[in-house]
Structure formats: structure tokens, C-alpha cells
Amino acid sequence: GEILDDVPGGLWTRAVLDENRRKAAPDLGRTVVSVDPSVTATETSDETGIIVAAMGQDGRGYILNDGSIHGTPRTWAQRAVSLYRENAADLIVAEANNGGDMVKDTIHAVDPNIHVKLVRASKGKHVRAEPISALYEQGRVSHIGGFAELEDQMLLMTSGGYAGERSPDRLDALVWALSELFPDISRPVDNIDWLAGLQTNTGGWMGS
Numbered sequence: 001g002e003i004l005d006d007v008p009g010g011l012w013t014r015a016v017l018d019e020n021r022r023k024a025a026p027d028l029g030r031t032v033v034s035v036d037p038s039v040t041a042t043e044t045s046d047e048t049g050i051i052v053a054a055m056g057q058d059g060r061g062y063i064l065n066d067g068s069i070h071g072t073p074r075t076w077a078q079r080a081v082s083l084y085r086e087n088a089a090d091l092i093v094a095e096a097n098n099g100g101d102m103v104k105d106t107i108h109a110v111d112p113n114i115h116v117k118l119v120r121a122s123k124g125k126h127v128r129a130e131p132i133s134a135l136y137e138q139g140r141v142s143h144i145g146g147f148a149e150l151e152d153q154m155l156l157m158t159s160g161g162y163a164g165e166r167s168p169d170r171l172d173a174l175v176w177a178l179s180e181l182f183p184d185i186s187r188p189v190d191n192i193d194w195l196a197g198l199q200t201n202t203g204g205w206m207g208s
Helices: 013-018 074-086 101-110 125-138 146-153 169-181 181-187 192-202
Strands: 028-036 047-055 061-066 091-096 114-118 140-142
Touching: 013 125, 013 140, 013 146, 013 181, 028 074, 028 169, 047 074, 061 146, 061 169, 074 091, 074 101, 091 101, 091 169, 114 169, 114 192, 125 140, 125 169, 125 181, 146 169, 169 181
Parallel strands: 028 091, 061 140, 091 114
Antiparallel strands: 028 047, 047 061
């Protein structure tokens, strides 16, 4: 990845990422692998975002690995399953907007015993990312070490959309992983009625 300066309107800043960075994770509880799959494998295809995240016993989220890859569906499924096993994960969360049930079938072709949850995006990428960026602002998520390409994508996501040239596949996978680990804060992603009620009761977005 490149060394990027902060982008105007960015949902993340370099300072926030660096302040929350850790050298090692504490005792961990639940661990998930998230996949934002590419269904093609041409030279111009997007990468498949693959992120490993866990909930620490301290109540913080930890990003443990960025296993994103450019390759065939079989290739990314093998990578996701390998990371699932290596990290003793309990679930693979996979976006199904492109590919539908084929995404789960591809993973199960590698290992039929893997627990897979399909998720579907109904809102824009920046809308889905906003409640996750709030977790970082609150100091509730840490990266274990550095993930240059992932973090570059994070810095390019703004409140108005993504400022990068290619799809932010790594960031999409991170958003799905943390949405699974922090279900309460991620509820506004697809539930505008719930968000309106929260704003009425508290005067603002939780964590903003």
C-alpha cells in the first residue's frame, strides 16, 4: 500500500489507526473470517477481501490478519478455509450480493463442515462503514500490527463515498467481520427505522 495522508471527509484517520494499534492480541473469544468475494479471476477483476477478526476478552475487537487475494473462487475459498482453521474461527461471513448461494457452495466444496453465514448489502459501502468507523473513534478496535493495503482503503473511504480507483474489497470484508462481532452498533446499516428511533431517544447516532 501507499503511505496516504488523511482524506477530507474520511471516515478514518491515520492518527486513529495508529493510536489503537497493538503489537499482540490479548486472550481472545469469538473469531470470524469475513469474505467479500470476487466471482471472476481475470486481470481486471477485483480482489477478494478476506479479513480475520476476533473479540477480545477485554471487549475490544482485534483485526488479526488480512488474507485478501486475487484468484479464482476456488483459490479464495481455500484461503478463507485455511485462515478459519489456523485461527480456530467459528464462522465465515461472506457477502452474497455477487454470486448468491454459489458463495457458500464454493466454500463448502473445500470443506463442507465450515460454518458459513451469507450477508447481503442493501446500503452503500460508505453507509455500511460509518458505524464501524465509530468503533475506531471510540477506541474499541485495534489492528495487531500493520495492514498497509487495508488501511489505505480505510483512509480513502469518506462520508460521501469511496475516493479510491478500485473497489475497497479489504475494507468491505473488515466491515462485515466487525458487524458480526458488534451486532448492536451495526444495526443502522440495514434498519433505518431503528436508526430514526435511536436519534429520537438519544439525540444522535450511537458513537458519533
